[in-house]
Amino acid sequence: MNPTTRNKIRRTVGRAASVLTLTACLGVLPTGCRVEAPERTEAEERARSTGYRGILLVDADPRPDFVLTDLRGEAFDFRAETEGKLALLFFGYTYCPDICPVHMASLAAVKRDLSVNEQRGMRVVFVTADPRRDTPERLREWLGNFDRDFVGLRGSEAEVDSIMLSLGLPPAIRDTVSGPDYAVGHASQVIAFPPGDGFRVIYTFGTRQADWKHDLPRLLNP
């Protein structure tokens, strides 16, 4: 073999080796270990200091005591029905184009990953802030798209607003003058009440499934 050919082969092999090494290194990064969503600094920072990726409120009041109507038309006593369980309370409306379906979809997806016992130990309660349009049928159908065990509650606008105020949330703003497709301004956070109460954790819009996956087991067994 003449030196030129040898050099050519050496160069080609060298190039091939560097390309393959580079590609392998880059490929191993996302696939070599267990595939998981990337950690995010803000939620991660919170988890490092409080144990939760949500916003922890210590020394909070016990879970609220209110009674609204469930989708079977029966009275639902929030405190009694969720006692000893993790309650995840959210105020929204079924015509909501963004925040409400994203929160519900995330919770439903992560709930499916939990064990049956863990699933039994939690209740997701969705209170409509738009009782005019959110009929029991519509609420049932909408919530059923996510999880049939999610609880849908209705009350008068005044009742719902007063519960929101009692939780430190702003009351809903229903822009009914803009026509039948009006938007409802409402608080965007899910409030988590762990089984023993004593504290709450707030999950604002932007909470990812990775955050729920991290926090739900801790909330179930604080």
Place this chain on the structure above:
Amino acid sequence: MNGLQWWCSAQTAAWTWSPRPFPGVWLLVALLVGVYWLLGRFAGEPAGASERSRDRKGKWAWFGGVLVLWIALDWPVGALSGYLASAHMLQYLLTVLAAPPLLLLGVPVGAWRRLASSSGAVRVVRFLTHPLIALAIFQLVLLYTHVPSVVDRLMVTPSGSFAIDTLWLTAGLVFWWPVVAPVPARPWFGYPLKMGYLFLSTVLNTMPYAFLTFGELPFYGIYELAPPVGLLGPREDQQLAGLMMKVGGGVILWTAITILFFRWYSREGEAEGPAPSF
């Protein structure tokens, strides 16, 4: 509220099927039409009937490539790529794997000849489009533009989204160049190696495919938190994106491999056929 955007990007407003204009995309399409006209000027008159016929077919390929790009970048695919990872993947497949070979096939023969006569340009092209370099560029761009933090950061602004699309188109052109372009001449990179090159890229895209399809959770914040479109949840959307990468990418690459194989086969046949009669 969706205002006028020059290029599509991720949105926080709910998706609607009302068409939206993206002037930047139209400008790109006009630019590519202009480039074809310039290439024609640069190429000069075709030398002979076969070259004229080849250029006529090339014209269809070029405008086919422009059309594919237009579909990939404009409403609705471009706009949906701000809401769904699967739409973003469709955009990727069209921009990287479908449009570039068509554009390269559309370059007039005379333009290739003129390029080959410019030694400086050939030196640059020779380096960038060396199969190993081209494959590395392609893989790097593929991996970089699918890293969740990169996608989440870039896709939220028109300029970031434009940067991704430009990277894709450039990487696509570089990747397909050794397979399609006649300049620089690489006699050693014949049909078997071209097929091997494309085959290797089908193997390498298994990594991001696995990353997307078998991920336990949604990786991309912009798609996970985007206003929902239809009944597809973020996890299913991401899995669909991964499958599209593997299956859609595989179909395009294997189609190219098959075409190359038959060309190789027919050329071998010609070489081994009966001696030409005089």
